[in-house]
Amino acid sequence: MENSDRPFHTLEEQVNLLKGKGIIIQNEDYTKNELMKRGYYSLINGYKNLFLKKNEHGVVLIPHQYIIGIRFEDFVNLYEFDKKLRAILYNGLLSYEASLGAELAYRFSESFPENYSYLDINNFNHDEHNTVQVLKTTSSLANKIEQESRKRGNNAIKHYLNHHDCIPLWVLTEFMTFGDLNYFYLNCKEEIRQKISRDFTQRYKITYNLSQTNAIMPEIIEHINHMVNMFRNAVAHNEITYSKVIDRGPNMRSIKNVLGQSELPIQSQPGVFELIISLRLVLDRTEYVTMSDSIKKLLTNANNQFNSQINEKILKCMHFPDDYEYWI
Known part of the structure; x- marks a missing residue:
């Protein structure tokens, strides 16, 4: 050999x-x-x-x-910096994941209250272009139910199978990955997507005490979901996150318009900065501020660990402008 x-x-x-x-x-x-x-x-x-x-x-x-x-210590410090960054983002991403799942469960079940309505392809927006994708979504949900029902021990799906007529969508969403939620949203009928986007718009107005704001359109939720899904996978699998960039990114201009910040220095290929800015639209203010403050503290500590040249490189990789504290 x-x-x-x-x-x-x-x-x-x-x-x-x-x-x-x-x-x-x-x-x-x-x-x-x-x-x-x-x-x-x-x-x-x-x-x-x-x-x-x-x-x-x-x-x-x-x-x-x-x-x-x-120095060798620079590698260790950057490793730890990225680890802490993932932990901060993870909390924010989980909060949005829970919120999106609750929205989908409520609005879909409101429109289609029948048992197992989420397994009926006719309850989704399908045509000759995306029928296969809708079938994949419904098939994935059916497989998830089967997999959970075969697991040892007790879980909510086994409980509903044994004691009730069906498994409600609000129970099933607790077992769905963000990728599952993303595709479910993509395949929802337009009237459901509109209701969800209006809910997020209203929540954004209330949580930031705004008298008026541009609407968070369904396409914006779609853009945010795409970004969140990519970073959610990176964080979950301990991939390098601080320098992650989405090559085929969403339309950031629409997100900038809702925020009402025409000078916001965001890039067309989203990185960590664009992710954080976008999460402002879909997280409660307290959740967003907690995440933002944690990021600022992390970067402040980095100033004491790295020289100015390395700090500039880290900010650049994250797409953070020099005046990032003003924007986030």
Whole structure:
């Protein structure tokens, strides 16, 4: 058997590799402990991009060269920064997930109160272009019921199957992923989508004590759902989040119009900043302020951990402007 081109390296060899790349090692015992705890690949390969030299076009130089003065601690601090960022976003994303699920359950059941109405393709908006997608949605819900009914122990779905005539949608939504909720919303009839968007508009007006505001249209909820779904998956799977960008992003202009901030410095391909700004429309004010304050505190702490050059890079990766505190 031939040797792998990615051979196993002992902790001592890993430390020497880092030294050979020009990374400053201040304490070898600390470095070995962190490498053992987090893994070389996750820590170094995962977060190296921020610390690599780039040309005038922002493209990483080949072969890789690290910025002079980069310490091993910088990798650990960035790893921890991203971990804390995911935790902050997770709480906000979960709040919106619960809210969207409650909205879908209420408005759909209001229009179609019959037992298992969510399994009837005729209760969704379908035509020759999206019939297959609607069938996938109803089939996914049926499969979810079957899977939960076969699990050991008690759960709400098994309870309703054994003691009631059907499983209400407001019970089933508790078992749906955000991806499930997203597709359910996409396939809802337009009148249901309109009711949901009006609910969010009214809630936004009340929670921010606004006399008037532009309507949060169904397409805006769709845009936000797309963004939330992408970040929700990243957060749930511990993917690198601070630099995540959605290549095929939603129409941010419509979100900017509802916020009434024409000068809002958002980019067409959403990152963390655009996600946070968008969540303002669908979270209660207290939830949004809690998330916003936590992000600000996280960035303030980062100022004490990284030099100014690295801090600027982190903000840029997150799409945060220099005056981000004014906007969020």
